[in-house]
Amino acid sequence: MANIISDETIEYVGILAKLELSEEEKEQAKSDMGKMLDYIDKLNELDTTNVEPMSHVFQVNNVFRQDVVANGDDRDNILKNAPGIKEGAFKVPKTVE
Amino acid sequence: MAKQYETVIGLEVHVELATKTKIFCGCSTEFGGAPNTHTCPVCTGMPGSLPVLNKQVVEYAIAVGLATNCSITQYCKFDRKNYFYPDNPQNYQISQLYLPICRNGGVEIDTPAGKKIIGIHEIHMEEDAGKLIHDEWEDCSLVDFNRSGVPLIEIVSEPDMRSAEEVIAYLDKLRLIIQYLGASDCKLNEGSMRADVNLSVREVGAKEFGTRTEMKNLNSFKAIARAIEGERARQIELLEEGKSVTQETRRWDDNKEYSYAMRSKEDAQDYRYFPDPDLVPIMISDEWIARIKAAQPELRTEKLERYKKEFDIPDYDAEILTSSKHMADIFEATTELCKKPKKVSNWLMVETLRLMKENDMEADDLKFSPENLAKLIELVDAGTINSSVAKEVFEEVFKNNIDPDKYVEEKGLKAVNDEGALRATIEKVIADNPQSVEDYHNGKEKAIGFLVGQTMKAMQGKANPGMVNKILKELL
Numbered sequence: 054m055a056n057i058i059s060d061e062t063i064e065y066v067g068i069l070a071k072l073e074l075s076e077e078e079k080e081q082a083k084s085d086m087g088k089m090l091d092y093i094d095k096l097n098e099l100d101t102t103n104v105e106p107m108s109h110v111f112q113v114n115n116v117f118r119q120d121v122v123a124n125g126d127d128r129d130n131i132l133k134n135a136p137g138i139k140e141g142a143f144k145v146p147k148t149v150e
Numbered sequence: 151m152a153k154q155y156e157t158v159i160g161l162e163v164h165v166e167l168a169t170k171t172k173i174f175c176g177c178s179t180e181f182g183g184a185p186n187t188h189t190c191p192v193c194t195g196m197p198g199s200l201p202v203l204n205k206q207v208v209e210y211a212i213a214v215g216l217a218t219n220c221s222i223t224q225y226c227k228f229d230r231k232n233y234f235y236p237d238n239p240q241n242y243q244i245s246q247l248y249l250p251i252c253r254n255g256g257v258e259i260d261t262p263a264g265k266k267i268i269g270i271h272e273i274h275m276e277e278d279a280g281k282l283i284h285d286e287w288e289d290c291s292l293v294d295f296n297r298s299g300v301p302l303i304e305i306v307s308e309p310d311m312r313s314a315e316e317v318i319a320y321l322d323k324l325r326l327i328i329q330y331l332g333a334s335d336c337k338l339n340e341g342s343m344r345a346d347v348n349l350s351v352r353e354v355g356a357k358e359f360g361t362r363t364e365m366k367n368l369n370s371f372k373a374i375a376r377a378i379e380g381e382r383a384r385q386i387e388l389l390e391e392g393k394s395v396t397q398e399t400r401r402w403d404d405n406k407e408y409s410y411a412m413r414s415k416e417d418a419q420d421y422r423y424f425p426d427p428d429l430v431p432i433m434i435s436d437e438w439i440a441r442i443k444a445a446q447p448e449l450r451t452e453k454l455e456r457y458k459k460e461f462d463i464p465d466y467d468a469e470i471l472t473s474s475k476h477m478a479d480i481f482e483a484t485t486e487l488c489k490k491p492k493k494v495s496n497w498l499m500v501e502t503l504r505l506m507k508e509n510d511m512e513a514d515d516l517k518f519s520p521e522n523l524a525k526l527i528e529l530v531d532a533g534t535i536n537s538s539v540a541k542e543v544f545e546e547v548f549k550n551n552i553d554p555d556k557y558v559e560e561k562g563l564k565a566v567n568d569e570g571a572l573r574a575t576i577e578k579v580i581a582d583n584p585q586s587v588e589d590y591h592n593g594k595e596k597a598i599g600f601l602v603g604q605t606m607k608a609m610q611g612k613a614n615p616g617m618v619n620k621i622l623k624e625l626l
């Protein structure tokens with residue numbers, strides 16, 4: 054493996070992704086990420102001088118909706134996904150900026 | 151000698167677009183619905199849901215870009231901005247980083263030193279977040295996703311402004327352009343236009359910019375001006391004390407007139423943007439741009455010139471009448487109904503402005519209908535009510551949008567045009583005030599004013615002043 058992921062990197066990525074990893078999981082993740090980067094290096098070996106950058110895998114563009122209201126009030130169903138409900142709202146742990 | 155400082159300001163302006171539906175789903179954008187009644191799996195970030203772009207959002211963004219002299223990015227796409235916060239159900243906001251829809255524009259503002267161009271770095275499309283309400287009773291927060299997915303454009307200026315006055319002039323320019331395009335109502339107090347202020351100070355003559363802070367929570371032009379003065383003073387004080395400015399986001403408290411550093415999330419700056427694979431690229435053809443350009447409605451400057459030419463409205467009045475799209479709409483609709491532009495302008499310029507000032511209102515908050523103003527003008531013109539009663543009726547039109555015909559009828563406010571009744575009253579007034587009559591005969595023209603006043607009083611203000619004058623002179 055050419056790419057070595059440091060403990061600091063895996064710690065930081067864990068914070069960004071809101072993941073708490075055990076020591077064992079950290080080692081596994083370091084190895085997985087290293088392999089992914091190795092694969093990217095492999096792709097980088099290709100000469101792409103005259104190839105346009107691709108921003109989407111499908112050769113499709115301009116998929117639009119018209120500006121017409123299509124959804125009604127489906128609150129009861131939507132709230133079934135809530136961790137908690139109060140006064141028609143999703144109830145979550147107190148969050149203050 | 152004390153050091154001289156220069157303030158350098160750039161703005162990030164978020165504008166809520168006037169679409170009927172959200173940017174990526176068919177939920178209504180209507181304001182004021184009960185919590186979560188305008189939501190679906192897309193705007194609540196349910197796994198497996200697929201966003202589909204609202205075409206009108208692209209058209210509004212292009213229209214704003216063209217009106218602010220931007221070049222349109224003909225191949226553009228959306229990216230994901232990743233962060234965790236309960237008002238952001240997907241854990242990413244769909245926005246544009248790499249290929250924003252508009253770039254390299256600018257608008258001209260007037261400053262005491264003459265005209266100045268404020269550059270626009272870019273305009274991008276994105277979705278709004280939900281609303282978090284902090285529960286006072288229970289230790290929890292409540293999330294309403296009705297605003298989640300409402301389309302926004304973010305207009306990022308260059309750091310070209312140097313004072314609060316320039317900032318206000320720039321914001322006002324943007325507001326007018328966007329309102330006239332019909333792309334948003336741009337109400338700062340209701341949040342459909344929001345400005346974040348990036349501000350730094352540097353010694354006059356310095357080449358490098360100082361460290362900047364970003365200020366949020368500015369919801370009126372006055373708050374923006376105060377926040378700029380406050381933050382400028384705070385930064386200069388730090389530098390004078392030999393300390394340095396920390397790059398951070400601050401929240402302006404307009405009551406305390408001070409800004410507070412917002413608790414910085416440790417990972418806030420690392421958004422790990424990447425192209426959104428759920429949304430395909432947008433190709434904007436020359437024809438599409440030309441179509442939007444051709445459909446551009448009359449903007450402020452054109453309207454102002456037309457009012458002067460078509461209706462013979464003076465410069466200053468035309469400025470005021472066009473200073474809000476809503477005011478201009480009232481002017482045009484009322485004129486259309488009564489065909490008396492000068493009189494409509496007069497009611498707007500005098501009584502409307504007076505009442506707006508008294509009630510601390512903006513032109514955008516005017517509630518009365520052109521129909522009722524037109525009716526009032528007709529009543530005065532026909533001599534049905536006199537001008538002082540008309541002012542009284544207008545206050546009711548202004549406050550409660552009453553129907554002047556009905557109101558005048560119900561309150562018995564019609565001018566007394568019955569010459570017999572008027573003559574009898576005037577005869578009595580003359581008999582009761584021999585001193586004034588004598589003064590008048592001795593050449594004191596002013597004495598007649600007193601007699602007119604007495605007559606109006608006796609008639610409870612409903613007499614036709616022209617007729618009173620005529621009969622008085624005749625009897626004297």
Ligand SMILES: [Zn+2]
Nearest residue numbers: 175177190193
């Ligand atoms: Zn939705």
